[in-house]
Amino acid sequence: MGSTTKLEMDSTAETVTFGRTLVDGEPIDDGLTFPKDSPTVELLATATTPLFSNPQLGEYGAGLVTPEETDGAYTRGLGIFPPGADGPAEHVHPNYDETFEVVEGEFVIQLPGESRTLTAGESVTVETGTPHAFRNESESYASCIIEARPAGRLGDVIALLFGLAHDGKLTESGRPSFLQAMVMADEMGDDTVFTSPPPVVQNVLATVFSPIGRLLGYRATYPEYEDEAFWNARVEQLPDLS
Incomplete structure (x- = not known):
């Protein structure tokens, strides 16, 4: 891959560029540029999955510890x-606590009755069933460690949504189509539930429309998005900096 070769040759550079969207092996956007010694890059170098990206929203993610490594503990x-x-609209996780630990930049975490701004080194744990949302209101990229305990299906959700983004199957606002969302709600309702519309309404809609979605080929997971080769072909990975 030409862009990786260039980065590897320029070993004296103080920054590293990665995460660019690839088409036929060539980058088509700016991706991410971080100092080589930044905590974000240091963490990413330990990732156990490829770097995922959502080119539509400019978001990135990678697994640091998978559920398989902990037997589902986290x-x-x-x-x-x-x-x-x-970030995502307000939602709850019915079966796990979620901890956000800021690595760089700052995040606003919205909780019932309060809004917290967290900076590097600060964290918050959102207990099971607590409505919450998060966003980056700053003028720079921000990174955070997100932990689910016990392990939920966070990785599956990210792979699905980011994969759909690469395939041009999200709406202009970065949401899945209605029928795709209904299939997700039906199969992943035990992982993530959005607070609007009310969950009872979502359940009725999912019960009615998810069978139609499945008949038309929609799924809650797609094998190609679980395949490392998909991401290596579409997202410029962090080069070896050792």
Whole structure:
């Protein structure tokens, strides 16, 4: 891959560029540029999955500890979000606690009755069933470690949404289509539930429309998005900096 070769040859550079969207092996956007010794790069170098990207929203993610490594006790990943990223709409996780630990930059965590701004080194744990949302209101990229305990299906959700983004199957606002969302709600309702519309309404809609979605080929997971080769072919990975 030409871009990786260039980075490897320029060993004296103080920064590293990665995460660019690849088409036929060639980068088509700017990707990410971080200092080589930044905590984000140091963490990413330890990732146990490829770097995922959502080119539509400019978001990135990678697994640091997979559920398989802990027998489902927990999972941990690194998320990188661009300036002004809204993050997901308010939601709850019915079966696990979720901890956010800021690595670089700052995040606003919205909790019932309060809004917290976290900076590097600060963390918050959102207990099971607590409505929450998060966003990056700053003017720079921000990264955080996200841990689910016990392990949920966070990795599956990220792979699905980011994969759909690469295939041009999200709406202009970066959401899945209605029928895709109904299949997800039906199969992943035990992992993530959005607070609007009310969950009872979502359940009725999912019960009615998810069978139609499946008949039309929609799935909650797609094998290609679980394949490392998919991401290595579409996202410029962090080069070896050792």
